[in-house]
Amino acid sequence: MRKHWGRNAIMTMIVSSLMLAGCSSDGGSKKEAAPEGSENVVHTTGFPIVEQAVELKMFTRIAPVNGPFKEMPVFQDYEKLSNVKVEFIEAPTDGFQEKKNLLFASNELPDALFRSGLSPLETVRYGSAGQLIPLEGLIDEYAPNLKKWMEEYPEIRSGITTPEGHIYAIPGIVTLGAARTDKKWINQKWLDKLNLEVPETTEELYQVLLAFRDGDPNGNGKQDEIPMTARIGLSVVSAMSGSFGLDTQLGYNINIENDKASIWMGSDKNKEMLMYLNKLYKEKLLDPEIFSHTEAQYLAKQGSGNAGFFFDQTNNNFLSIQDQYTGIAPPAGPDGDRMQSQALPIARDFGAFAITSVNKYPEVTMRWIDYFYSDEGSTLLRFGREGEHYEMKDGIPYYTEDFLKDITNQAKITPYAGGGAPHLISEQVASFINPPQVQEAQQKLDPFMPEVRYAAPMFDEQTAQQVNILRNDIDKYYEEQSTKFIVGALSFDKWEQFQSTLKKMKIDELEKLYQDAYDKMQK
């Protein structure tokens, strides 16, 4: 029987190799068409961008609040204006990360990625693999608006350029300070009712929260108030860390002092903060559902008026009861630290747009996206059609009252709702997200904003991989243990063990990699 076994094995191998050959042969054939746009003129200024209509496929993320992209006025109108037809492949926010990675792993690439939220590691990885094309040359020639911003704010360029000098993805640019940080909203109605002052320190905040819990400020006779809440997970840490002298530089848990970058996860100040949060959690001042509620539930808590203290960028989620809340400054911590450390860099949404190697019209694509980095383009993207969706008052677009009657319409017509869209957010286009109340709340924070905000550095591929390996273990450990410290599942006696485990996971090595990246940036 042995002979037959051999024959069977050979047959199996032949059959399977034939099938595999069939599977893998389509990979190489995609690139064959050379840019046929040679006779199709690409204009460097003005519209249309091209004489003959061009079609592009873009992969994008669609948030739960959005309507289909092809029905958004911005893309309908812009198609007529630019002569570029864009077909969007929409992936919902849930599972988007998974779909995006599979796109690259299977090498079935679209022409471009719109609102892609690529991480620095992903851009370096896919860029050096040749799946994303370098954009720095295209930006110089075909993106006058973007180029202007990069000249005005040099940190944008340093934040998106790899050590080899390539730019593989362009960010969303936010020149409006208020859009780069969450405001601290407190329930003014409850403060008034209980005759309390706005808390200035963390200790006063604690007293105020106690009063919120016990004083029945909503007057229904039941102890059902939520004194303090936040987005799911450790977002409460980034919201409060400034009061304990903990910053978020370089896109990580890093303080920079005298040109020295130090990771603060194992520091005593972090312990102090976690102990404070643990105290709030234990006494039911911090929402017990903070590690389990969904985004929708969190927003509903804001809108119900039954929350005492929480964090959000805008007042959009409690517009109907907006007078009840007011923005406050960060409270000063036990050591007198008073910082709004939760502030994002100007290139806020990293990796928002990228062009892939299968794109036949990279120039056209670059010009297409560049429009959204102008006030005019951003207005189109954020506000839709003049007259139908918005009207101009003093040169600034406002949604019409008619259109806002059904508030859910607003997010349906614009791809900015849900975050991460590649475009410009400036004062000019912020009437909706930055109404007077939000401006006021921002003014309270302004004195405590960090002077410079360093974005996450770009590492070269090898270092990026090293950072990734280290951070995979460290971040997971840090998040899990911090959560346990806060809810009290882990006692602070174990703090030294926590520190030594971080050491074991080579946190010092990670710190050094960030230090090197910082030094390079300073040069």
Added chain:
Amino acid sequence: MKSVKADTTITMPPGQRRRGPRLLRQMAKRYDLYLMLLVPVVWYLVFHYGPLYGLQIAFKNFNPAKGILGSSWEGFGHFERFFDSYYFWRLLWNTLSINLFSLLIAFPIPILLALIINEIRNKTFSKWLQNITYIPHFISVVVIVGILNVFLSPTSGPVNLLIEAMGGTPVRFMEEAGWFKTIFIGSNIWQNMGWQSIIYIAALSGVNPQLYEAAKMDGATRLKRIWHISLPGIAPVVIILLILDIGHFMNIGFEKILLMQNNLNLESSDVISTFVYTTGILKGEYSYTAAIGLFNSIINLILLLLVNRIARKTSETSLW
């Protein structure tokens, strides 16, 4: 070779004793059977053996742009990284313990249920019991976890309301590492016992009723009848199912564990399959996680071989 010759003389018509591609001739003769066989064989080749070719990325630094063959070799680096990882022992322990406990606790329950249903004289009641226990099987995992969240909620869940009414303090079931395995295995039993008992009930109905009658005549009690007739009657089925269960020992319940996972119970809910998903698919570390997956499969294979061997040694029944 003798037996082979004997074989040919049986299948070959006399007088056609040419030497040659005997297999092909045999195949031509029984072409209808081979055509039927073709379907599962092709299915296995395409979906089970074909992907094996991709396993090599566990030893490479997979780069999608270069493809599987074009990526550079890494050797055992990914395995070393996994064995040195802080989470290695935790992942291994959770994976093994969750499955071991489910096997110990959840495996016998459908057998008990089948015996009970078999013993119930009232047919309406036994049918009713059978239906009630197997309907949960058709609920999707997502809904099951949703139900768990609602029932075990610390603020509004009926379980905690009951605990509070009896003077206890509410327990955050879904967020405590200590409760995770109990809830996971318990809800699995609730969902699947009825379904899994069907096959035992079928096996029980195959036991010769004369045996029961004879035992009754000899004065055997009901328990004795179960012990000496019913159980030995279904023993081969039990052993085969046990081996099959061991066959997917390391992969069981991935979706459900992932859905129930959160930072607070990660201590006991972090298993190899969910770790592969979060690092491989979400963070794009294909080679590293392919190595972990391969390690997982090897453990599984060893377990399967081991159990099969033990089964063959101790009883007559085994897979091969």
